[in-house]
Amino acid sequence: MDSSKPAKAVKNAVKTASEKIADVLTPTVPGAPGSAPPTVEEPTAPHDPLPPKSEQGAPQTRTPTGAETDTPTTANGQQGAYLTTAQGARLRDTDHSLKAGSRGPTLLQDHHLREKITHFDHERIPERVVHARGAGAHGVFTAYGTAEGVTRAGFLKKGRETEVFVRFSTVLGSRGSADTVRDTRGFATKFYTDEGTFDLVGNNMPVFFIQDAIKFPDIIHAGKPHPDREIPQAQSAHDTFWDFVSLHTEAQHHTLWNMSDRGIPRSYRTMEGFGVHTFRLVNEAGDTALAKFHWKPTLGVHSLTWEEAQMLGGMDPDFHRRDLYDAIEAGAFPEWELGIQVLPDTPEETFDGIDLLDPTKIVPEELAPVQPVGKLTLNRTPTNFFAETEQVAFHVGHLPPGIDVTNDPLLQGRLFSYVDTQLTRLGGPNFAQIPINRPHAPVNDMLRDGFHQQAVHAGVAPYRPNSLDGGNPFPAGDDEHAFLDVPVTVAEAPKVRANPASFDDHFSQARLFWLSMSPVEREHIIRSYTFELGKCYHQAIKERQLQSLANIDPELCAQVATGLGLPAPEPTVPLADVTPSPALSQVGREWPTDGRTIGIVVDPDSDLDGVHQVRAAVFEAGMVPLLIAPHGGMVGDLPVQRTFATGRSVEFDALLLAGAPAPAPDAIGARDDKAGTTDTKTVDPRVLLLVEECWRHAKAIGAWDDGVAVLRQARVTDTPGVVTAGSGAEALTAVQGLMAAHRVWDRFPATVA
Ligand code: HEM
Numbered sequence: 183m184d185s186s187k188p189a190k191a192v193k194n195a196v197k198t199a200s201e202k203i204a205d206v207l208t209p210t211v212p213g214a215p216g217s218a219p220p221t222v223e224e225p226t227a228p229h230d231p232l233p234p235k236s237e238q239g240a241p242q243t244r245t246p247t248g249a250e251t252d253t254p255t256t257a258n259g260q261q262g263a264y265l266t267t268a269q270g271a272r273l274r275d276t277d278h279s280l281k282a283g284s285r286g287p288t289l290l291q292d293h294h295l296r297e298k299i300t301h302f303d304h305e306r307i308p309e310r311v312v313h314a315r316g317a318g319a320h321g322v323f324t325a326y327g328t329a330e331g332v333t334r335a336g337f338l339k340k341g342r343e344t345e346v347f348v349r350f351s352t353v354l355g356s357r358g359s360a361d362t363v364r365d366t367r368g369f370a371t372k373f374y375t376d377e378g379t380f381d382l383v384g385n386n387m388p389v390f391f392i393q394d395a396i397k398f399p400d401i402i403h404a405g406k407p408h409p410d411r412e413i414p415q416a417q418s419a420h421d422t423f424w425d426f427v428s429l430h431t432e433a434q435h436h437t438l439w440n441m442s443d444r445g446i447p448r449s450y451r452t453m454e455g456f457g458v459h460t461f462r463l464v465n466e467a468g469d470t471a472l473a474k475f476h477w478k479p480t481l482g483v484h485s486l487t488w489e490e491a492q493m494l495g496g497m498d499p500d501f502h503r504r505d506l507y508d509a510i511e512a513g514a515f516p517e518w519e520l521g522i523q524v525l526p527d528t529p530e531e532t533f534d535g536i537d538l539l540d541p542t543k544i545v546p547e548e549l550a551p552v553q554p555v556g557k558l559t560l561n562r563t564p565t566n567f568f569a570e571t572e573q574v575a576f577h578v579g580h581l582p583p584g585i586d587v588t589n590d591p592l593l594q595g596r597l598f599s600y601v602d603t604q605l606t607r608l609g610g611p612n613f614a615q616i617p618i619n620r621p622h623a624p625v626n627d628m629l630r631d632g633f634h635q636q637a638v639h640a641g642v643a644p645y646r647p648n649s650l651d652g653g654n655p656f657p658a659g660d661d662e663h664a665f666l667d668v669p670v671t672v673a674e675a676p677k678v679r680a681n682p683a684s685f686d687d688h689f690s691q692a693r694l695f696w697l698s699m700s701p702v703e704r705e706h707i708i709r710s711y712t713f714e715l716g717k718c719y720h721q722a723i724k725e726r727q728l729q730s731l732a733n734i735d736p737e738l739c740a741q742v743a744t745g746l747g748l749p750a751p752e753p754t755v756p757l758a759d760v761t762p763s764p765a766l767s768q769v770g771r772e773w774p775t776d777g778r779t780i781g782i783v784v785d786p787d788s789d790l791d792g793v794h795q796v797r798a799a800v801f802e803a804g805m806v807p808l809l810i811a812p813h814g815g816m817v818g819d820l821p822v823q824r825t826f827a828t829g830r831s832v833e834f835d836a837l838l839l840a841g842a843p844a845p846a847p848d849a850i851g852a853r854d855d856k857a858g859t860t861d862t863k864t865v866d867p868r869v870l871l872l873v874e875e876c877w878r879h880a881k882a883i884g885a886w887d888d889g890v891a892v893l894r895q896a897r898v899t900d901t902p903g904v905v906t907a908g909s910g911a912e913a914l915t916a917v918q919g920l921m922a923a924h925r926v927w928d929r930f931p932a933t934v935a
Contacts, residue, residue, distance in 0.1 A: 209801050211808060212511035213504070213821055222841015228263035231256075237511045239320040239562025241570065242345065242374075246615035246637040248625040268297055276846040294692050307572070308607050309357040312402055312592035313368045315416070316351030316355070317450070317503040318571035319510060321560035323373055323520070329555040332471045332524055333463040335584030336663065339376040345374045347618060348560060349574055350450040350502070354405045355416025360495040361502035362486060363416040364445040364710065369455035369477060371558070372574040374622035377663045381580040382475055383600070387444055388456035390541045393434040393685050401426060401433065411737045419717035428726040431591060431688040434734065435542050441710040441769060442487035443703060448924075449505045451516040453477075458540040459593040459729040462527065462586040464668050472525040472538055472588065474545060476552045480517040482773030484924045488710060490832045497830045505777075507563045514777030514804050516560045521552035523699060529671075530660055531588065542593045543691055546763035570618045575604045586668045591681075610634050626655040672815070689733045690758030696735050698766040701932030708738060708934065712745035724748060733757075733873055737934065742873040772922040776804040780917070781824070781834035783810050788841030789887040790818040792910035796838065799914055807832065812846035812866065831875035836882040836917045839889030840910060843869055865895050873898060880929050882920035884913035 183213050226910045233256065234240070240255035241821065264272045273294060282294035310316075327340025337344040347538040351368035352359065367386040372379060391401045404426030407413050414420050418440060439445070447453045455477030463471045486494070494501045509516055523545055525533045533550065564570035577600040578593060587593055604613055610633030613619055628644040643651035658664035699707065711731065715724045724746050731739035731754045743750035780800050784793050793809070797820070800807035808823040815822060824833070826846055831837070845866045873896040876883050884905040885893050893899045893906060903926025907913035920926055 194278075199518065209512075211510040211806055230263055231260050232261075233896075234565045235511070235563075237561075237563055238565045240565040241347075241617040244617075244620040244622060246620060246625075248587040248621045248623050255565070258569075266849060268301070275884060306466050307609065307633065309729075310351075310607060311603055312353050313351035313370075314357040315355045315359050315361070315504050315854055316349045316368065316571060316573060318347055318349040318564055318907075319506060319516075319560040320411050320562040320564070320570075321346050321515075321558055321812070323371075323556055323558045325556040326554060328553060329463075329522060330465075332465055332469075332473070332522075333584035334466045334666075335375070335380070335463075335582045336377050337373055337380065337582065338584070345622065346558060347372045347374075347570065348558070348576060349576070350453070350506070350570060352416060353402075354418065359416035362446060362491040362499075362713075364440060364488075364491065365416065366416060366440060366445070367447060367450070367453055369453065370451075370574075371455075371477075372576060372580075372619075373572065373582075375582050376623050377582045378392040378623050379580045379619075379621045380582045380585065381576040382455075382457055383578050383580065383596075384455045384457045384475065384477070386453040386455055386472075387436060387439040387445065388454075388458060388476075388544045389436045389439065389691070390458055390592055391427065391436045392430070392592065393432050393540055393542055393681060394591040395593075395599065397430070398592075398595065398599070399934040403935075417717075419714040421718045421720055421723055424715060424718050424722075424723050424727050428723060428730055431730055431733075432685070434730050434840050435692040436694065438695055438734065439709070441714065442695070442699065442707050444483070444802045446486045446488060446491040447502070448484040448486050449509075449777075450502055451506065451509060452479055452481050454479060454483055455518065458541050459590045460525070460531070460588050462588050462668050462670070463522075463524075464584055464666055466621050470668055470670075472529040472531065472533075474525070476521040476523070477518040477523055477558070478552065478554075480519070480774060481776065482771060482924065483768040484773070485768065488706065488713070490879050493830070493832045493875075501832075504562075508806065509777035510560060510563050512777060512804075512806055514806075516777070519554045519559045520556045520558060521554045523547070523550040523552055524646060525550055532684075537682065539588060539590045539682075540685050541590055542685075542688070544763075546694070546761075547765040547786035548761075548763055569616075573608065573613070573616045574618045575600070575608060575616070577601055577604075581665065581858055583663050583665045586666065603928045612636065628655065668869040687758075688731075689755055690760055692734045693758045694760040694763060695766055696738060697760060698764060699763040700767050702927050702930065703767060703769060704738070704934045705932050708741040708745075711738070711742045712849060715742065715746055721748070725751075729754065741850035741934065747765070768924075768928060772806075773924065775835075775918055775921045777806070778835040778913075778921060779806045779808060779833060781808050781810050781829065781831070781837045781872070783839045783841060783843065783872065783889065784817050784820065784822075785812055785835070785843035786817055787888065788817075789910065790820060790840075792886065793820060793840045796840070796914050799911060805918075810869075811871070812843050826866055829872070831872045831879065834876065834881070836884070836921050837871070837872060837876045838910070838913055838917060839869075839883075839885040839892050840887060841900070842888040842891040842895075865892050870896050876905070877901070877929070880925040880927060882917040882926055884917040886910050889913075902926050 217232050243251045243253045243255055243257055247253060265276060279288045279295045281288050293675060323344045323346050325338045325342045329338040349370045352363060352365045352366050355363060362475050369384045369386055371382045404422045405418055407415055407424055427437045457475030459474050460474055463473045485881060531538045533545055536545055545670060575819060578596045612632050612634050615636045630639060630644050641651040715727055718724055728743050728748060729738055729751050730743055732751045733755050740750040797807045809820055809823040810829040811817045811822040812826055814825050826849060843866045844864060848868050869892055873892060877898050882903050886907045886909055890906045898904050903920050905913055905916040907916060
């Protein structure tokens with residue numbers, strides 16, 4: 183039978199169960215585990231495995247050498263109704279080991295026990311040495327054709343659709359660390375092009391800490407937990423990080439990005455992505471251009487507040503992962519435009535005085551516009567996290583014809599590092615044959631044998647030239663889409679361990695970034711430096727970093743110095759005269775609200791008809807409504823997603839109040855420490871806490887009917903971004919309008935210029 187379809191017995195079970203469950207309203211909120219709701223009784227009638235959830239995808243079922251197969255992707259999953267050994271022998275019992283009598287010792291002959299335990303013992307593989315924590319999704323890239331003039335890459339030709347797998351990550355933390363820590367985010371995209379796989383292995387920041395790959399172990403050792411106590415986890419707020427970046431001042435520009443709101447994204451869906459390095463493009467005619475890659479999110483760049491990020495670390499450490507998968511499940515497919523800055527390929531490899539080989543420098547968009555060349559849509563979540571997200575292997579050397587590398591010394595070292603680390607992480611040299619890594623182009627590489635070889639290579643002559651295999655494989659030329667190593671001239675030069683002099687400017691672009699920020703963004707930067715340095719133990723390190731801040735901007739330095747209780751030093755370099763780049767700020771524009779989450783406070787006395795309409799309208803607008811009520815289950819005929827005990831403000835982008843719930847029976851301070859005390863309040867204190875936190879985090883808040891009383895009790899009526907309306911529909915419209923600007927910044931007039 184077709185294993186992608188559920189067996190009849192399952193369909194019936196699903197139908198019966200779904201009739202029973204409370205949430206019969208459609209659409210439902212995302213996040214249900216499994217593709218069918220469970221029954222209360224353990225299912226015992228044998229049937230084939232359940233299908234994946236409808237939003238789940240999986241790697242195409244290609245052969246290890248890239249050939250298409252006609253099998254559904256579920257063919258890679260478990261098969262049949264019965265429990266078997268790894269060899270397919272059916273088993274009658276997996277709950278008891280084979281013993282000499284029910285009270286006797288376990289027998290060595292129990293091959294099932296040994297197979298089960300042995301495999302379990304080896305389930306873990308080494309996590310990535312960096313970027314260990316991540317989440318991936320499948321999607322499609324559609325080219326506009328606008329890059330055809332500058333690159334011969336086939337996947338950028340007009341209308342061409344290419345399957346992709348994207349993995350987002352944090353850099354510093356272990357695989358189990360929290361999503362919302364302050365850190366750079368990885369943004370790695372695997373394009374399965376028919377000319378070979380292209381990996382764009384970028385970050386959500388356009389610059390890097392170091393200019394030469396030989397420093398990579400140093401910056402990572404400095405950022406990782408201290409080697410003696412192994413703390414702190416997934417943090418840069420500690421002495422070794424600041425020791426390194428204050429001594430190695432080329433790190434200052436990237437560090438400033440990390441200290442800005444870019445270091446705590448609201449969602450992977452609201453991050454920009456950057457290829458960081460300058461690449462070299464070559465077109466059909468052999469003309470070359472230099473280029474920088476950019477990903478621009480349709481939803482705009484949007485970040486958490488620091489308090490939200492910290493709270494989420496405890497309340498929902500998987501916040502970004504959940505957000506990505508819930509959005510895809512809800513049909514709010516995350517989208518980015520791929521853009522390129524095209525720069526002339528001159529012998530100096532500079533643009534407007536900016537050294538294009540220096541990965542600590544950007545080219546401001548105002549000087550070289552980002553030209554859109556295609557759209558990325560993520561539309562399927564993985565079926566199996568380990569098989570796909572954990573085993574995916576990116577490499578900056580995976581390039582299609584038409585895209586080549588430059589001499590950026592950071593990029594040059596990366597070209598070595600990725601395959602090298604994957605040899606250990608993925609247990610041998612054949613990881614390109616793992617389903618998620620299989621190219622969608624024919625592979626004939628003369629690479630043979632090795633651990634976990636899955637191809638069954640034919641022939642006797644995996645060498646060139648040969649006559650025994652009829653000369654196969656043959657070299658390709660331009661007409662056959664061969665990769666082109668652009669024949670760039672390498673200047674005669676002495677062999678040195680040195681950087682070009684132009685790499686010595688470590689502060690001008692950090693200053694450019696600082697001056698491009700809006701006042702509220704500057705305040706956040708000041709606060710994060712003060713927090714991070716305040717967490718350092720040694721004064722000397724704080725003083726040294728203050729010197730770098732003075733060289734970026736005296737006001738930034740003075741404000742941080744005040745918080746640290748230290749004197750602000752004078753700059754030791756002339757302050758750069760730079761033109762701000764407004765494109766770097768994430769404040770001041772409006773974006774779509776797709777996939778955002780609205781919390782709706784209800785109780786049985788609320789205007790439930792109004793809530794029905796609002797819930798439907800939120801879904802209709804491509805957002806997710808989460809009902810928050812005094813207890814779980816149902817309020818009227820509406821399903822409850824969060825209770826006052828389980829819901830917290832940081833989960834929502836905006837809050838609507840349809841009622842003024844009195845303190846629920848479980849609103850007892852001693853039983854719920856976040857509730858505070860019920861004292862004389864007429865509204866459940868946890869609802870007031872929701873309002874207070876949403877207000878403090880500059881989120882839109884709306885109320886109608888009894889909900890207005892809550893705003894009064896929280897003393898937030900008549901403040902910016904707080905709406906009282908005559909109906910739920912009116913409140914939603916007003917709140918959605920406010921959400922377009924991401925936050926109600928007017929609530930907190932900035933105090934820095
Ligand atoms: C512009 C600078 C860099 C960027 C944008 C960058 C980006 C990334 C990203 C996005 C990942 C995660 C890939 C994934 O999701 O699996 C990653 C992993 C990694 N990066 Fe980098 N990186 C940079 C510099 C470097 C350098 C200089 C080195 C070494 C010399 C390096 C070594 C690694 C290693 C070893 C991994 C783990 C790969 C794996 O285990 O599969 N990176 N990098």
